[in-house]
Amino acid sequence: xxxxxxxxxxxxxxxxxxxxxxxxxxxxxxxxxxxxxxxxxxxxxxxxxxxxxxxxxxxxxxxxxxxxxxxxxxxxxxxxxxxxxxxxxxxxxxxxxxxxxxxxxxxxxxxxxxxx
Amino acid sequence: xxxxxxxxxxxxxxxxxxxxxxxxxxxxxxxxxxxxxxxxxxxxxxxxxxxxxxxxxxxxxxxxxxxxxxxxxxxxxxxxxxxxxxxxxxxxxxxxxxxxxxxxxxxxxx
Numbered sequence: 001x002x003x004x005x006x007x008x009x010x011x012x013x014x015x016x017x018x019x020x021x022x023x024x025x026x027x028x029x030x031x032x033x034x035x036x037x038x039x040x041x042x043x044x045x046x047x048x049x050x051x052x053x054x055x056x057x058x059x060x061x062x063x064x065x066x067x068x069x070x071x072x073x074x075x076x077x078x079x080x081x082x083x084x085x086x087x088x089x090x091x092x093x094x095x096x097x098x099x100x101x102x103x104x105x106x107x108x109x110x111x112x113x114x115x116x
Numbered sequence: 117x118x119x120x121x122x123x124x125x126x127x128x129x130x131x132x133x134x135x136x137x138x139x140x141x142x143x144x145x146x147x148x149x150x151x152x153x154x155x156x157x158x159x160x161x162x163x164x165x166x167x168x169x170x171x172x173x174x175x176x177x178x179x180x181x182x183x184x185x186x187x188x189x190x191x192x193x194x195x196x197x198x199x200x201x202x203x204x205x206x207x208x209x210x211x212x213x214x215x216x217x218x219x220x221x222x223x224x225x226x
Contacts, residue, residue, distance in 0.1 A: 042217075093158070101166065103164045
């Protein structure tokens with residue numbers, strides 16, 4: 001049963017520290033999404049990759065956030081420096097053939113980040 | 117970011133009843149998607165719609181892409197306890213920008 005995996009599952013850090021979140025997409029999936037969920041803002045798309053190329057990161061604060069896919073089995077989301085307002089659950093999702101009726105998206109369990 | 121207007125905010129229904137929820141926006145979207153999220157879990161994509169007027173089913177779930185392209189509807193027929201969760205709509209524009217609804221919390225009373 002293939003699943004998206006995310007590490008760490010929980011992270012508590014102090015303001016100003018760097019945070020790196022990792023995601024292993026399902027093998028063979030060509031699209032990867034990073035989402036953030038908070039009580040105040042709800043769900044937000046941060047970044048979107050297709051075939052490892054970044055297609056859209058307009059939802060991501062550029063000054064402190066960066067998203068990369070160094071290879072097909074790893075996506076990373078970094079925050080440097082972190083701020084308390086970054087506290088949220090960060091979800092990674094992978095999928096196939098967006099914009100078609102065969103579109104799929106499978107979400108990971110999320111990384112729960114708390115910045116003190 | 118922009119959020120879509122999703123209603124109702126919460127629903128409490130008896131098992132076996134049908135459920136309807138909707139999502140509206142002042143903007144036009146190219147795709148509408150519906151997700152379900154269980155507590156402590158990531159969302160699950162239920163249905164995706166790509167054309168105005170499109171009606172798509174997934175088991176007991178039926179969703180429609182509004183003719184104006186500014187709204188979408190999700191119906192669940194004959195609800196069961198495992199339908200409990202939060203349902204989110206999302207609209208996607210041509211440039212891949214996603215906008216999410218505020219969610220509808222569904223409680224099914226056995």
